[in-house]
Amino acid sequence: MNFRHAAWGIGLAALIALPFVYRDPYHLHILVLILIWSFAYTAWSIMGRFGLVSLGHGGFMGVGAYVTALLWNHLDVSPWIGIPVSMVAAGILALVVAYPCFRFRITGHYFVLVTLALSGIVLQVITATRDYTGGSLGYTPNRARSGSGLMALQFDDKTTWYLIALAVWVLGLLMWRWVDRSMSRYAMEAISEDEDAAAAAGVNVTAEKLKITLISALMTALAGALYCQYQMFISPDTVSGIAVSLQMVFAAIVGGLYVSLGPTVGAIITILLAEVLRIGFGTKAVGWDNLVYGLLLVIFIIFLPKGILGSVLDRLKTQPKPSGTK
Amino acid sequence: MLTVEGLVKRFGGFTAVNNVSFRVEQGEILGLIGPNGSGKSTIFNMLSGTLTPTAGSILFDGAEIAGKAPHRIINSGIGRTFQIPRPFHRLTIFENVALAGYYGQGRHSRSKADEAAERALRMVGLPTDRHASVDGLGAAGLKKLELAKALATGPKLLLADESLGGLDEHEMDQAADMLRKIRDELGITIIWVEHIMGVLMRVVDRVMVLDHGEKISEGLPSVVASDPRVIEVYLGTDADSSQAAAAEARRRAGV
Numbered sequence: 001m002n003f004r005h006a007a008w009g010i011g012l013a014a015l016i017a018l019p020f021v022y023r024d025p026y027h028l029h030i031l032v033l034i035l036i037w038s039f040a041y042t043a044w045s046i047m048g049r050f051g052l053v054s055l056g057h058g059g060f061m062g063v064g065a066y067v068t069a070l071l072w073n074h075l076d077v078s079p080w081i082g083i084p085v086s087m088v089a090a091g092i093l094a095l096v097v098a099y100p101c102f103r104f105r106i107t108g109h110y111f112v113l114v115t116l117a118l119s120g121i122v123l124q125v126i127t128a129t130r131d132y133t134g135g136s137l138g139y140t141p142n143r144a145r146s147g148s149g150l151m152a153l154q155f156d157d158k159t160t161w162y163l164i165a166l167a168v169w170v171l172g173l174l175m176w177r178w179v180d181r182s183m184s185r186y187a188m189e190a191i192s193e194d195e196d197a198a199a200a201a202g203v204n205v206t207a208e209k210l211k212i213t214l215i216s217a218l219m220t221a222l223a224g225a226l227y228c229q230y231q232m233f234i235s236p237d238t239v240s241g242i243a244v245s246l247q248m249v250f251a252a253i254v255g256g257l258y259v260s261l262g263p264t265v266g267a268i269i270t271i272l273l274a275e276v277l278r279i280g281f282g283t284k285a286v287g288w289d290n291l292v293y294g295l296l297l298v299i300f301i302i303f304l305p306k307g308i309l310g311s312v313l314d315r316l317k318t319q320p321k322p323s324g325t326k
Numbered sequence: 327m328l329t330v331e332g333l334v335k336r337f338g339g340f341t342a343v344n345n346v347s348f349r350v351e352q353g354e355i356l357g358l359i360g361p362n363g364s365g366k367s368t369i370f371n372m373l374s375g376t377l378t379p380t381a382g383s384i385l386f387d388g389a390e391i392a393g394k395a396p397h398r399i400i401n402s403g404i405g406r407t408f409q410i411p412r413p414f415h416r417l418t419i420f421e422n423v424a425l426a427g428y429y430g431q432g433r434h435s436r437s438k439a440d441e442a443a444e445r446a447l448r449m450v451g452l453p454t455d456r457h458a459s460v461d462g463l464g465a466a467g468l469k470k471l472e473l474a475k476a477l478a479t480g481p482k483l484l485l486a487d488e489s490l491g492g493l494d495e496h497e498m499d500q501a502a503d504m505l506r507k508i509r510d511e512l513g514i515t516i517i518w519v520e521h522i523m524g525v526l527m528r529v530v531d532r533v534m535v536l537d538h539g540e541k542i543s544e545g546l547p548s549v550v551a552s553d554p555r556v557i558e559v560y561l562g563t564d565a566d567s568s569q570a571a572a573a574e575a576r577r578r579a580g581v
Contacts, residue, residue, distance in 0.1 A: 186417055203397055
């Protein structure tokens, strides 16, 4: 146990120190992307690990990114306020979609389909309101007037962004761990197996599912807003829509749904894959990553359902170690 | 403590429970018997909130609970088991019961939930080891777990849907003794559903017989066991076997 804490401490210290000794901007850029997407995938897996497979998270991410950017550009609202507002908007959207699903017991494949529609609808809304959002051409937050970078949450410095992304990523892991150790995990595991039996144990099934969905949606919206602030350019393809949702599912499953660092491993793989394809094949390979995702997803679900990290950790456990460590 | 008036449940054109009324007094064990499809489980599902009655009222401790959400009913002091055990395989035995101890008693504190789980596990005779897996349990063990989950919710009234089929005679007797012990030691009122008559008759204070969704008899086990209507509808009309079964039921009831 102490060894574990020490390992985490040393790892985190190394990650914090990294940008001060290693300054290659391209590599830092890749790391920032990995951290932001890791946070998004972690957000997805917080509910996904309990069988609540959502293909609507692209929608939450899009709301996070676009609401923040629109408030800034049109109403001069600082992202410091805009981000919480966008998270609340995504949270309301999540409740509006999820409540009827949970109340009327839309589960399994049907739940996936409803959330798929959510992704599609958010994408359509962004495209249809192109006068405001730039439609499929994308959207750029206005540059802050000089000196107000902090207010506008805009930094040219990669190191600053790296540290912000790192902090948010750690927050994501802490949320994951908090859920993992709470009674909510018991309740959600029970619900994912048998809703009636969970209710007979006194669990308010609808409320528990809503709670976990809300946490997941709020985190995802935060990821979208941060991505927007970092990249200073968003388009429906990069922060919303079905492709983004599928990418979350893919990364979480490939990395490992049931371990806290699984989604992070998934992010490392997806982003490196996208970069390799982009550099190696350029524009000829547009869309190839999706093809590879799809193929790998099928292979993983059949052969490695616990994901890469989950399977590796299983192997490493030479002696059967109790799961609920106290 | 429980007063059921004119309870009706229809599924489309099919009436599963037709105008059933009964009372359960504090501290008694009421047996609920009847052939398959007689409406026993439907009544249980209405009492525990899994089904909403088509008509009728269910008063528990003076409050109407008909149609309330299951978790509210559980939290108001009714615990239930399922006929076929429904454990959560992704949780350990202890976590299964601690879950019920936490959510079934108004989500007070984790340590209270753990205490409730330990008490319940000890009561039914399962190990309180925190890491034991559900998958190691046999049929009798799963029934005990089901009971421990229900007990951990801190019920005043326990709805025990005990199908003892699948257990051998010794295990059946143990299960019956367990229910009596729960009533005697914890003061929990029990409604016990079963379709094997003999073992039930030995333990219950009163028995109620259902057939095709209607109550056809109610009273002391010895009286009900010799009620010709009960013998006819419950044990069948095949004279020889029904006579033998009735005799067996009377013998076990100690008449």
